[in-house]
Amino acid sequence: MIEIRVRRALGPATIETxxxxxxxxxxxxxxxxxxxxxxxxxIAGLETPDWGRIAFDDVLLFDSDRGVNLAPRERRIGYVxxxxxxxxxxSVAGNLRYGARASAAHKTxxxxxxxVEWLGIxxxxxxxxxxxxxxxxxxxxxxxxLLSRPRALxxxxxxxxxxxxxxxxxxxxxxxxxxxxxIPMVLVSHRLDEVERIAVASAQVEPGRKVTLRV
Amino acid sequence: xxxxxxxxxxxxxxxxxxxxLASLPFAIAVAYLLARVRFPGRIALDVAxxxxxxxxxxxxxWLLLIEFGRNEPLGAxxxxxxxxxxxxxxxxxxxxxxVMGFPLMVRAIRLSIEAVDRRLEQAAATLGASxxxxxxxxxxxxxxxxxxxxxxxxxxxxIGEFGATITFVANIPGETQTLATLIYNTxxxxxxxxxxxxLTAIAVVIAVVALAGSEGLAxxxxxxAR
Numbered sequence: 001m002i003e004i005r006v007r008r009a010l011g012p013a014t015i016e017t018x019x020x021x022x023x024x025x026x027x028x029x030x031x032x033x034x035x036x037x038x039x040x041x042x043i044a045g046l047e048t049p050d051w052g053r054i055a056f057d058d059v060l061l062f063d064s065d066r067g068v069n070l071a072p073r074e075r076r077i078g079y080v081x082x083x084x085x086x087x088x089x090x091s092v093a094g095n096l097r098y099g100a101r102a103s104a105a106h107k108t109x110x111x112x113x114x115x116v117e118w119l120g121i122x123x124x125x126x127x128x129x130x131x132x133x134x135x136x137x138x139x140x141x142x143x144x145x146l147l148s149r150p151r152a153l154x155x156x157x158x159x160x161x162x163x164x165x166x167x168x169x170x171x172x173x174x175x176x177x178x179x180x181x182x183i184p185m186v187l188v189s190h191r192l193d194e195v196e197r198i199a200v201a202s203a204q205v206e207p208g209r210k211v212t213l214r215v
Numbered sequence: 216x217x218x219x220x221x222x223x224x225x226x227x228x229x230x231x232x233x234x235x236l237a238s239l240p241f242a243i244a245v246a247y248l249l250a251r252v253r254f255p256g257r258i259a260l261d262v263a264x265x266x267x268x269x270x271x272x273x274x275x276x277w278l279l280l281i282e283f284g285r286n287e288p289l290g291a292x293x294x295x296x297x298x299x300x301x302x303x304x305x306x307x308x309x310x311x312x313x314v315m316g317f318p319l320m321v322r323a324i325r326l327s328i329e330a331v332d333r334r335l336e337q338a339a340a341t342l343g344a345s346x347x348x349x350x351x352x353x354x355x356x357x358x359x360x361x362x363x364x365x366x367x368x369x370x371x372x373x374i375g376e377f378g379a380t381i382t383f384v385a386n387i388p389g390e391t392q393t394l395a396t397l398i399y400n401t402x403x404x405x406x407x408x409x410x411x412x413x414l415t416a417i418a419v420v421i422a423v424v425a426l427a428g429s430e431g432l433a434x435x436x437x438x439x440a441r
Contacts, residue, residue, distance in 0.1 A: 045340075045341075073344060075341075077341060087352075098339070145341075145342075148341075148343055
Protein backbone atom coordinates (compact mmCIF):
# COMPACT_ATOMS: atom_id res chain seq x y z
CA MET A 1 0.00 0.00 0.00
CA ILE A 2 1.39 3.35 -1.06
CA GLU A 3 -0.27 6.43 0.31
CA ILE A 4 0.81 9.89 -0.82
CA ARG A 5 -1.77 12.48 0.07
CA VAL A 6 -0.05 15.84 0.36
CA ARG A 7 -0.48 19.52 -0.35
CA ARG A 8 2.28 22.06 -0.77
CA ALA A 9 2.09 25.64 -1.99
CA LEU A 10 4.93 26.57 -4.32
CA GLY A 11 4.72 30.23 -5.23
CA PRO A 12 1.36 30.83 -6.89
CA ALA A 13 0.82 27.15 -7.67
CA THR A 14 -0.26 24.43 -5.30
CA ILE A 15 0.82 20.84 -5.65
CA GLU A 16 -1.75 18.43 -4.38
CA THR A 17 -1.83 14.66 -4.57
CA UNK A 18 -4.29 11.97 -3.65
CA UNK A 19 -2.51 8.72 -4.36
CA UNK A 20 -3.55 5.47 -2.76
CA UNK A 21 -2.32 2.41 -4.54
CA UNK A 22 -1.94 -1.26 -3.88
CA UNK A 23 0.23 -1.51 -6.97
CA UNK A 24 3.96 -1.75 -6.51
CA UNK A 25 5.21 0.40 -9.36
CA UNK A 26 3.74 3.81 -10.01
CA UNK A 27 4.62 6.48 -12.53
CA UNK A 28 4.09 10.21 -12.33
CA UNK A 29 3.99 11.70 -15.79
CA UNK A 30 3.75 15.30 -16.88
CA UNK A 31 5.52 18.33 -18.31
CA UNK A 32 8.60 19.68 -16.58
CA UNK A 33 7.83 22.30 -13.99
CA UNK A 34 4.65 20.50 -13.06
CA UNK A 35 5.83 19.47 -9.64
CA UNK A 36 6.89 15.86 -10.18
CA UNK A 37 10.27 16.26 -8.52
CA UNK A 38 8.68 18.16 -5.64
CA UNK A 39 6.45 15.16 -4.98
CA UNK A 40 9.47 12.84 -4.91
CA UNK A 41 11.31 15.27 -2.62
CA UNK A 42 8.38 15.22 -0.23
CA ILE A 43 8.42 11.42 -0.18
CA ALA A 44 12.16 11.40 0.53
CA GLY A 45 11.82 14.07 3.21
CA LEU A 46 13.88 16.70 1.40
CA GLU A 47 10.85 19.00 1.21
CA THR A 48 8.04 19.26 3.72
CA PRO A 49 4.38 19.25 2.68
CA ASP A 50 2.12 21.95 4.14
CA TRP A 51 -0.36 19.25 4.92
CA GLY A 52 -0.78 15.56 4.36
CA ARG A 53 0.22 12.01 4.98
CA ILE A 54 2.82 9.75 3.38
CA ALA A 55 3.02 6.04 4.19
CA PHE A 56 4.56 2.98 2.60
CA ASP A 57 2.91 -0.25 3.65
CA ASP A 58 2.53 0.11 7.41
CA VAL A 59 5.34 2.62 7.87
CA LEU A 60 4.28 6.21 8.39
CA LEU A 61 6.82 8.72 7.05
CA PHE A 62 4.85 11.93 7.36
CA ASP A 63 1.57 12.90 8.94
CA SER A 64 0.87 16.56 9.56
CA ASP A 65 -2.15 15.83 11.77
CA ARG A 66 -0.14 13.59 14.06
CA GLY A 67 3.04 15.64 13.91
CA VAL A 68 5.05 12.83 12.31
CA ASN A 69 7.90 13.94 10.04
CA LEU A 70 10.79 11.49 9.76
CA ALA A 71 14.18 12.90 8.75
CA PRO A 72 15.43 11.81 5.31
CA ARG A 73 17.95 9.43 6.82
CA GLU A 74 15.25 7.71 8.89
CA ARG A 75 12.93 7.19 5.93
CA ARG A 76 15.05 4.67 4.05
CA ILE A 77 13.83 5.85 0.69
CA GLY A 78 16.26 5.04 -2.11
CA TYR A 79 16.33 8.07 -4.36
CA VAL A 80 17.85 8.07 -7.83
CA UNK A 81 18.02 11.76 -8.69
CA UNK A 82 17.71 13.19 -12.16
CA UNK A 83 21.39 14.17 -12.06
CA UNK A 84 23.15 11.12 -10.60
CA UNK A 85 24.69 13.06 -7.67
CA UNK A 86 27.51 10.57 -7.25
CA UNK A 87 30.19 11.52 -4.72
CA UNK A 88 33.10 12.78 -6.83
CA UNK A 89 35.73 11.94 -4.20
CA UNK A 90 34.73 8.28 -3.91
CA SER A 91 35.33 5.49 -6.38
CA VAL A 92 32.36 3.70 -7.90
CA ALA A 93 32.72 0.99 -5.25
CA GLY A 94 32.84 3.65 -2.52
CA ASN A 95 29.68 5.23 -3.86
CA LEU A 96 27.91 1.87 -4.00
CA ARG A 97 28.86 1.05 -0.41
CA TYR A 98 28.10 4.49 1.03
CA GLY A 99 24.55 3.71 2.10
CA ALA A 100 25.20 0.13 3.17
CA ARG A 101 26.99 1.16 6.36
CA ALA A 102 24.22 3.32 7.75
CA SER A 103 21.58 0.70 7.09
CA ALA A 104 23.47 -2.36 8.31
CA ALA A 105 20.68 -3.20 10.77
CA HIS A 106 18.10 -3.68 8.02
CA LYS A 107 17.32 -6.59 5.80
CA THR A 108 19.49 -6.87 2.73
CA UNK A 109 17.58 -6.36 -0.47
CA UNK A 110 20.31 -7.50 -2.80
CA UNK A 111 23.94 -8.37 -2.26
CA UNK A 112 26.77 -6.16 -3.48
CA UNK A 113 28.02 -8.68 -6.01
CA UNK A 114 24.54 -9.26 -7.31
CA UNK A 115 23.91 -5.55 -7.89
CA VAL A 116 27.26 -5.16 -9.61
CA GLU A 117 26.44 -8.04 -11.91
CA TRP A 118 22.92 -6.86 -12.74
CA LEU A 119 24.09 -3.38 -13.52
CA GLY A 120 27.14 -4.58 -15.44
CA ILE A 121 29.47 -2.23 -13.60
CA UNK A 122 32.08 -4.71 -12.40
CA UNK A 123 34.78 -3.20 -14.60
CA UNK A 124 34.08 0.32 -13.24
CA UNK A 125 34.45 -0.29 -9.51
CA UNK A 126 37.82 1.45 -9.11
CA UNK A 127 36.97 4.43 -11.29
CA UNK A 128 35.94 7.89 -10.20
CA UNK A 129 32.45 9.05 -11.25
CA UNK A 130 33.94 11.84 -13.39
CA UNK A 131 35.29 9.17 -15.75
CA UNK A 132 31.92 7.53 -16.36
CA UNK A 133 29.47 8.03 -19.22
CA UNK A 134 25.92 9.21 -18.52
CA UNK A 135 24.49 5.70 -18.67
CA UNK A 136 27.20 4.32 -16.40
CA UNK A 137 26.59 7.07 -13.83
CA UNK A 138 22.88 6.32 -13.91
CA UNK A 139 23.51 2.63 -13.26
CA UNK A 140 25.86 3.37 -10.36
CA UNK A 141 23.28 5.74 -8.86
CA UNK A 142 20.64 2.99 -9.07
CA UNK A 143 23.04 0.52 -7.47
CA UNK A 144 23.91 2.92 -4.68
CA UNK A 145 20.24 3.44 -3.86
CA LEU A 146 19.51 -0.30 -3.91
CA LEU A 147 22.41 -1.12 -1.62
CA SER A 148 21.17 1.30 1.04
CA ARG A 149 18.45 -1.28 1.69
CA PRO A 150 15.55 1.05 1.00
CA ARG A 151 11.89 0.37 1.76
CA ALA A 152 10.98 2.06 -1.53
CA LEU A 153 12.75 3.35 -4.61
CA UNK A 154 12.23 6.72 -6.29
CA UNK A 155 13.53 7.34 -9.81
CA UNK A 156 13.46 10.85 -11.24
CA UNK A 157 13.63 10.88 -15.05
CA UNK A 158 15.91 7.85 -15.11
CA UNK A 159 16.01 7.85 -18.92
CA UNK A 160 16.08 11.49 -19.92
CA UNK A 161 19.86 11.92 -20.07
CA UNK A 162 20.44 8.79 -22.13
CA UNK A 163 20.59 7.96 -25.82
CA UNK A 164 18.25 5.42 -27.41
CA UNK A 165 20.44 2.34 -26.84
CA UNK A 166 21.13 3.21 -23.21
CA UNK A 167 17.45 3.86 -22.60
CA UNK A 168 16.56 0.37 -23.70
CA UNK A 169 19.25 -1.00 -21.40
CA UNK A 170 18.04 0.92 -18.33
CA UNK A 171 14.40 0.07 -19.14
CA UNK A 172 15.26 -3.63 -19.19
CA UNK A 173 17.08 -3.19 -15.93
CA UNK A 174 14.14 -1.42 -14.28
CA UNK A 175 11.84 -4.17 -15.48
CA UNK A 176 14.07 -6.74 -13.87
CA UNK A 177 14.22 -4.74 -10.63
CA UNK A 178 10.43 -4.51 -10.57
CA UNK A 179 10.10 -8.27 -10.99
CA UNK A 180 12.89 -9.27 -8.66
CA UNK A 181 12.51 -6.85 -5.77
CA UNK A 182 9.61 -6.66 -3.41
CA ILE A 183 9.78 -2.92 -2.78
CA PRO A 184 7.49 -0.26 -4.25
CA MET A 185 8.89 2.02 -6.94
CA VAL A 186 7.79 5.50 -7.97
CA LEU A 187 9.02 6.70 -11.35
CA VAL A 188 8.88 10.20 -12.72
CA SER A 189 8.99 10.99 -16.42
CA HIS A 190 7.85 13.63 -18.87
CA ARG A 191 7.04 10.90 -21.40
CA LEU A 192 4.34 8.33 -20.76
CA ASP A 193 5.66 5.92 -23.41
CA GLU A 194 8.94 5.70 -21.49
CA VAL A 195 7.40 4.40 -18.32
CA GLU A 196 4.23 2.59 -19.27
CA ARG A 197 6.24 -0.54 -19.87
CA ILE A 198 7.36 -0.60 -16.27
CA ALA A 199 4.65 1.02 -14.21
CA VAL A 200 1.44 -0.74 -13.31
CA ALA A 201 -0.32 2.59 -12.97
CA SER A 202 0.44 6.18 -13.81
CA ALA A 203 -0.89 9.57 -12.84
CA GLN A 204 -0.76 12.82 -14.72
CA VAL A 205 1.01 15.72 -12.98
CA GLU A 206 0.11 19.16 -14.29
CA PRO A 207 0.36 22.57 -12.71
CA GLY A 208 -2.73 23.48 -10.75
CA ARG A 209 -4.33 20.06 -11.01
CA LYS A 210 -4.72 17.56 -8.23
CA VAL A 211 -2.82 14.35 -8.88
CA THR A 212 -5.22 11.50 -8.31
CA LEU A 213 -4.44 7.83 -8.49
CA ARG A 214 -6.34 4.89 -7.07
CA VAL A 215 -5.26 1.38 -7.89
CA UNK B 216 72.85 35.48 11.93
CA UNK B 217 73.18 35.96 15.69
CA UNK B 218 71.82 33.52 18.24
CA UNK B 219 69.10 35.97 19.23
CA UNK B 220 68.01 36.20 15.59
CA UNK B 221 67.95 32.42 15.17
CA UNK B 222 65.94 32.08 18.36
CA UNK B 223 63.42 34.66 17.14
CA UNK B 224 63.01 32.98 13.73
CA UNK B 225 62.50 29.52 15.25
CA UNK B 226 60.08 30.95 17.80
CA UNK B 227 58.11 32.67 15.04
CA UNK B 228 57.79 29.40 13.14
CA UNK B 229 56.69 27.57 16.29
CA UNK B 230 54.22 30.29 17.33
CA UNK B 231 52.69 30.46 13.85
CA UNK B 232 52.46 26.67 13.40
CA UNK B 233 50.95 26.04 16.82
CA UNK B 234 48.61 29.03 16.52
CA UNK B 235 47.32 28.04 13.09
CA LEU B 236 47.04 24.29 13.74
CA ALA B 237 45.46 24.62 17.19
CA SER B 238 42.81 27.04 15.95
CA LEU B 239 42.02 25.01 12.81
CA PRO B 240 39.37 22.70 14.39
CA PHE B 241 37.59 25.73 15.87
CA ALA B 242 37.80 27.56 12.56
CA ILE B 243 36.26 24.57 10.74
CA ALA B 244 33.47 24.32 13.33
CA VAL B 245 32.65 28.03 13.16
CA ALA B 246 32.86 28.06 9.35
CA TYR B 247 30.44 25.11 9.19
CA LEU B 248 28.01 26.79 11.58
CA LEU B 249 28.07 30.02 9.58
CA ALA B 250 27.79 28.27 6.22
CA ARG B 251 25.21 25.59 6.92
CA VAL B 252 23.27 26.11 10.16
CA ARG B 253 20.56 28.68 10.87
CA PHE B 254 20.51 29.55 14.56
CA PRO B 255 19.79 32.61 16.70
CA GLY B 256 22.94 34.60 17.31
CA ARG B 257 24.45 33.66 13.98
CA ILE B 258 25.08 37.28 13.02
CA ALA B 259 26.59 38.00 16.43
CA LEU B 260 28.99 35.08 15.96
CA ASP B 261 29.86 36.31 12.47
CA VAL B 262 30.66 39.78 13.85
CA ALA B 263 32.66 38.42 16.78
CA UNK B 264 34.78 36.27 14.47
CA UNK B 265 35.54 39.23 12.24
CA UNK B 266 36.35 41.70 15.02
CA UNK B 267 40.12 40.97 15.10
CA UNK B 268 40.22 41.80 11.40
CA UNK B 269 38.87 45.32 11.88
CA UNK B 270 39.91 46.27 15.42
CA UNK B 271 43.36 47.82 15.86
CA UNK B 272 45.62 44.88 16.80
CA UNK B 273 46.63 46.76 19.95
CA UNK B 274 43.03 46.56 21.12
CA UNK B 275 42.89 42.82 20.49
CA UNK B 276 46.15 42.40 22.42
CA TRP B 277 44.82 44.48 25.29
CA LEU B 278 41.56 42.50 25.38
CA LEU B 279 43.60 39.29 25.56
CA LEU B 280 45.67 40.81 28.35
CA ILE B 281 42.66 41.67 30.50
CA GLU B 282 41.25 38.16 29.95
CA PHE B 283 44.33 36.01 30.31
CA GLY B 284 46.67 38.10 32.47
CA ARG B 285 47.91 36.23 35.51
CA ASN B 286 45.73 38.30 37.86
CA GLU B 287 42.65 38.34 35.66
CA PRO B 288 39.82 35.86 36.38
CA LEU B 289 40.29 33.63 33.34
CA GLY B 290 44.09 33.66 33.45
CA ALA B 291 44.15 32.98 37.20
CA UNK B 292 41.71 30.11 36.74
CA UNK B 293 43.84 28.46 34.01
CA UNK B 294 46.92 28.82 36.20
CA UNK B 295 45.21 27.34 39.24
CA UNK B 296 43.36 24.53 37.46
CA UNK B 297 45.92 23.44 34.89
CA UNK B 298 49.15 25.21 35.87
CA UNK B 299 48.97 26.77 32.44
CA UNK B 300 49.49 30.39 31.53
CA UNK B 301 49.40 32.51 28.38
CA UNK B 302 50.76 35.64 30.04
CA UNK B 303 54.18 36.72 28.75
CA UNK B 304 54.87 33.24 27.42
CA UNK B 305 55.27 31.90 23.88
CA UNK B 306 51.88 30.18 24.26
CA UNK B 307 50.39 33.65 24.60
CA UNK B 308 52.09 34.70 21.36
CA UNK B 309 50.54 31.64 19.71
CA UNK B 310 47.12 32.58 21.13
CA UNK B 311 47.46 36.15 19.83
CA UNK B 312 48.53 34.84 16.42
CA UNK B 313 45.61 32.39 16.37
CA VAL B 314 43.06 35.07 17.26
CA MET B 315 44.40 37.44 14.61
CA GLY B 316 44.44 34.74 11.92
CA PHE B 317 41.06 33.29 12.89
CA PRO B 318 38.85 35.54 10.70
CA LEU B 319 40.96 34.78 7.63
CA MET B 320 40.82 31.05 8.27
CA VAL B 321 37.08 31.06 8.87
CA ARG B 322 36.44 33.08 5.72
CA ALA B 323 38.44 30.76 3.47
CA ILE B 324 36.92 27.59 4.95
CA ARG B 325 33.40 28.99 4.99
CA LEU B 326 33.56 29.92 1.31
CA SER B 327 34.70 26.42 0.37
CA ILE B 328 31.98 24.80 2.50
CA GLU B 329 29.37 27.03 0.87
CA ALA B 330 30.68 25.91 -2.50
CA VAL B 331 30.05 22.23 -1.70
CA ASP B 332 27.02 21.04 -3.67
CA ARG B 333 24.18 20.66 -1.16
CA ARG B 334 22.54 18.15 -3.44
CA LEU B 335 25.37 15.74 -2.62
CA GLU B 336 24.65 16.23 1.09
CA GLN B 337 20.98 15.54 0.40
CA ALA B 338 21.89 12.38 -1.48
CA ALA B 339 23.96 11.24 1.52
CA ALA B 340 20.98 11.91 3.81
CA THR B 341 18.67 9.74 1.68
CA LEU B 342 21.32 7.01 1.95
CA GLY B 343 20.90 7.07 5.72
CA ALA B 344 23.90 9.17 6.76
CA SER B 345 23.71 11.24 9.94
CA UNK B 346 24.58 14.93 9.91
CA UNK B 347 27.96 14.19 11.44
CA UNK B 348 28.72 11.48 8.92
CA UNK B 349 27.66 13.73 6.04
CA UNK B 350 30.02 16.40 7.34
CA UNK B 351 32.94 13.98 7.75
CA UNK B 352 32.48 12.05 4.51
CA UNK B 353 31.06 14.59 2.06
CA UNK B 354 31.27 18.23 3.17
CA UNK B 355 34.74 18.29 4.73
CA UNK B 356 36.57 16.23 2.07
CA UNK B 357 35.10 18.37 -0.70
CA UNK B 358 36.00 21.55 1.19
CA UNK B 359 39.60 20.45 1.88
CA UNK B 360 41.26 22.83 -0.60
CA UNK B 361 39.66 25.73 1.26
CA UNK B 362 40.71 24.26 4.60
CA UNK B 363 44.34 24.20 3.46
CA UNK B 364 44.06 27.67 2.00
CA UNK B 365 42.72 28.83 5.38
CA UNK B 366 45.55 27.11 7.20
CA UNK B 367 48.17 28.81 5.02
CA UNK B 368 46.48 32.19 5.44
CA UNK B 369 46.33 31.71 9.21
CA UNK B 370 49.98 30.73 9.28
CA UNK B 371 51.01 33.69 7.12
CA UNK B 372 49.03 36.11 9.27
CA UNK B 373 50.60 34.60 12.40
CA ILE B 374 54.14 35.03 11.08
CA GLY B 375 53.52 38.71 10.45
CA GLU B 376 51.53 39.41 13.63
CA PHE B 377 52.94 42.31 15.62
CA GLY B 378 50.49 44.59 17.43
CA ALA B 379 48.43 42.11 19.41
CA THR B 380 51.50 40.02 20.23
CA ILE B 381 53.63 42.84 21.65
CA THR B 382 50.67 44.23 23.61
CA PHE B 383 49.67 40.88 25.09
CA VAL B 384 53.01 39.14 25.77
CA ALA B 385 55.59 41.94 25.22
CA ASN B 386 58.91 41.37 23.47
CA ILE B 387 60.99 39.06 25.67
CA PRO B 388 64.04 37.49 23.96
CA GLY B 389 63.79 33.70 23.96
CA GLU B 390 60.19 33.65 25.16
CA THR B 391 57.97 36.03 23.17
CA GLN B 392 60.37 37.78 20.82
CA THR B 393 59.28 36.80 17.33
CA LEU B 394 60.70 37.75 13.96
CA ALA B 395 58.33 40.71 13.74
CA THR B 396 58.96 42.08 17.22
CA LEU B 397 62.74 41.58 16.84
CA ILE B 398 62.69 43.54 13.58
CA TYR B 399 60.87 46.26 15.47
CA ASN B 400 63.78 46.35 17.94
CA THR B 401 66.47 46.46 15.25
CA UNK B 402 64.71 49.33 13.47
CA UNK B 403 64.84 51.30 16.74
CA UNK B 404 68.59 50.66 17.03
CA UNK B 405 70.80 53.26 15.23
CA UNK B 406 73.21 50.45 14.26
CA UNK B 407 70.49 47.96 13.53
CA UNK B 408 70.28 48.30 9.73
CA UNK B 409 72.34 45.16 8.84
CA UNK B 410 70.28 43.05 11.27
CA UNK B 411 67.07 44.50 9.86
CA UNK B 412 68.20 43.57 6.33
CA UNK B 413 69.05 40.01 7.37
CA LEU B 414 65.75 39.50 9.16
CA THR B 415 63.80 41.05 6.31
CA ALA B 416 65.41 38.58 3.90
CA ILE B 417 64.40 35.70 6.19
CA ALA B 418 60.84 37.02 6.36
CA VAL B 419 60.70 37.13 2.57
CA VAL B 420 62.01 33.55 2.32
CA ILE B 421 59.38 32.27 4.78
CA ALA B 422 56.65 34.10 2.85
CA VAL B 423 57.76 32.69 -0.50
CA VAL B 424 58.02 29.13 0.87
CA ALA B 425 54.55 29.35 2.42
CA LEU B 426 53.03 30.69 -0.80
CA ALA B 427 54.81 28.09 -2.95
CA GLY B 428 53.65 25.39 -0.57
CA SER B 429 50.03 26.48 -0.81
CA GLU B 430 50.23 26.74 -4.58
CA GLY B 431 51.69 23.22 -4.75
CA LEU B 432 48.90 21.91 -2.52
CA ALA B 433 46.25 23.61 -4.64
CA UNK B 434 47.71 21.99 -7.76
CA UNK B 435 47.75 18.63 -6.06
CA UNK B 436 44.06 19.02 -5.20
CA UNK B 437 43.14 20.03 -8.72
CA UNK B 438 45.05 17.05 -10.12
CA UNK B 439 43.43 14.54 -7.75
CA ALA B 440 39.96 15.98 -8.41
CA ARG B 441 40.33 15.23 -12.12
